[in-house]
Amino acid sequence: GAGVSQSPSNKVTEKGKDVELRCDPISGHTALYWYRQSLGQGLEFLIYFQGNSAPDKSGLPSDRFSAERTGGSVSTLTIQRTQQEDSAVYLCASSSHKTGLGGYTFGSGTRLTVV
């Protein structure tokens, strides 16, 4: 597609439920990032996929968080047993080159609210 697409745009879930957030990067982009932005905070790195390499998961805050990228394209971020502190905007970005040569394009984000 023309841009990075994220769905859903908004998600309200009950504490303890699992949620899945989806990111559809720009076609052909090999690099994909997930970031989290809590209210009034900066962007917190979560996970980075580059081509077929093993993902960099160093930013995932707990083992309740996981992500996968199927076929080098669509990525899903899963949060199990959601907690109120998971409430944030989850942003996805993709880039055409592993070094980010062409810059990064961000999606509009998924606003997650855990009640």
Next chain:
Amino acid sequence: KQEVTQIPAALSVPEGENLVLNCSFTDSAIYNLQWFRQDPGKGLTSLLLIQSSQREQTSGRLNASLDKSSGRSTLYIAASQPGDSATYLCAVRGTGANSKLTFGKGITLSVRP
């Protein structure tokens, strides 16, 4: 570990002013630096991308400079308008094979009519 700093956290100016937003980073080994704009409740919109070999980039009323050796970048906004009110973030991409895109916390700009 790369750290990106943007000071001040907030800025309020009258319409028409030329202004400079600053960004500094601790590790000069970068591939590129990118400035983004974020409107409240929205995602990030790319404004300018500067490769490590470049000194500046321009787009309309925006000009971004990069001094890699001193670890600094500035975003210059000419003749500011109320529509420029937003949060401006800078981000650097390191040169390591698995380097991440590291963001500053942003500068929230308010342009008063």
